Amino acid sequence: MPVRNPLDALTLRPTEFLRSAWPWRSLVYLSGGAVLGFATVLAALALILVGAVLSIVAIGLACYVAMILSGVVVARMERRRLRLVDLDELPDPHRPVPEPGVRAWLRTRLREQATWRELGYATVSAGLLCWMDSLVVGAVFYVVGATFGAPFYMTDEPMANRLALAVAGVPLTLVLAWPVTAWAGARAAMARAILAPRAHDAAERLIEVTRSRARLVDAFEVERRRIERDLHDGAQQRMVAMNIQLGMARLELPPGSPAEKYLVEAQSLAKQALTEIRELIRGVHPKVLTDRGLAAAAGEVASTVPLPVDLTFTLPGRLSAALEVTAYFVIVEALTNVTKHSGATRASVSGRVDQGRLIVEVRDDGRGGADPAGGSGLLGLADRVAVLDGTVAIASPPGGPTALRVEIPVPPDESPPLTSVRAGQTAGARA
Structure with missing residues (x-):
């Protein structure tokens, strides 16, 4: 199993672990964490001071907003730094800004929970984690400097003692590779736990x-x-x-x-x-659909199909353009498949509104066996219906018959009393 992070690297055999790059990557990661944390502290203090001094003007408010959004910058840098010790990329939880401009960006970011989580991470990083990083990195450099530098600064000790201390620095330095890597792995795990997208981020x-x-x-x-x-x-x-x-x-x-x-x-x-x-x-886009509605447009499509098509429509007058267009192209695609692939001798198309949903059904007496993955256009049809939160269901056992059912929600304000009923009509086959 490939090693993806420092915690996995700790399970390697000692010789493999010491030969790997994980101790060095962990040390660089912790050093960068200390620098980033202290830089965050200085930037936050500067923004607070400037905001307090200029609080009577808009610039002071802007400083406070910038301090809140500093977490976004810190989190972005942390995601890049994490690649040193975590090979699994950490995705950005922020959603795209719907409109161009600074105001739209600020409005979107300040309303996201991810922004406030990142501010919390920046606070923890500046208040605690960077100090821990500094202690670990400082301990490493202190041990290395104190042992290997002994022959140069311990002038009042015999040379044998100084050389012995320098030699002892080799195993001490090697042993330090484990706690350094362990803390880097724990630090990265905490960062991932705070900065990783949540379920509601994915939903947004x-x-x-x-x-x-x-x-x-x-x-x-x-x-x-x-x-x-x-x-x-x-x-x-x-x-x-x-x-x-x-x-x-x-x-x-x-x-x-x-x-x-x-x-x-x-x-x-x-x-x-x-x-x-x-x-x-x-x-x-058929003109008849715009002028006369779904039932009339379905009748025109059925008149061009080279087999009899029974039409049964019970609709509450005109629906929204999006609903009518989607239902129309469902019928077009379904009848095209009936003509090309089913070998049917007769088909039927029905449409009605039931319990706040537009239901369109297309049936044929063909051979069946329709496969959405077979390039029949059913996948594209399902994608089109999904835009309106609709669903597509198809039953097509080998030997037939085939039934396609599409349900699309109708907004409440588009369900007036029934004003037109078209039932039992048959479009004849085209000569």
Whole structure:
């Protein structure tokens, strides 16, 4: 088992331990701890004095705030120093600052429990640990200097006695390697126990990551809608106009003209391009979803699927844009998988709001065996639903049938009385 810290190094055989770098790393770590602790003491005293003198102006308050935040600096330096004696990296417990600027940084840091723990560590380090480090390091240098330097400063003693003391310094110095390493290991363990992220720190970071992901999804949806508008109002309209112009040009040609063949081909290509643009618009963000809601958009998707799809929707009017977009793309992805992979002859899509949750179910009578890890898009679908704290469940035994169920929480203010019911509709297969 590899040695990761000084406490593990103490379990090595004496010869292996003395040949290793752990005694030297421990001594450097403790020396740095003493320097850092005394520097913290001096900085804190200076900030207190300046803050007391300038307490009548804002600078004094700033000094006190700086003293509180000094723990952040001390903890950051301690995490770097810990790499000397602890090979397992100590992660930073602070969450990212959501906004740029000094005020946002101060507001975020002063509200974090990690900041106050780090201030406590800086206080313990300056008030106790640095003195212990100094005693241990001072004892080492005192023993080494007193023994090996005996031939030079003990001038009133016989040379034999001075040489004997110098020789005795060799085992004494070697023995000191164990307490030095032990204290360094204990010191590092205390630092890790105080500075390591707590469960609530991880929860705060998870919440912030979730919010950040939600913001990215919202920004992505805004961009999708912009692209949809540009395609619908720009490229699609120009393709329609070009198709009309090509048709009018064909009418102006005399019968049997050699150019008629090329115009027919060009008009056919224009129609294909127009169809592809419409499919692209539907995939980016369908206009019908914005104008008429989830049920209508699901019906349009079902009409493009080459098999009958039963639609059953019971929805409380319009839901939020985020809910409708997420549910829509769940349906699109699910019906795409039904078409490509299931071999089904019929499918059904249902949507309803029950006990404050939007429930969307897609079923088919295909062969089953759907595997989320098989690249069918189900993992991406689950990630998209997770942004809204939703869940995805799939049952697809070999031989079928397959049932996909998605549940997404609906905020209370989005659950008005039922205003629209669509049930029992069937979208026919596309020719």
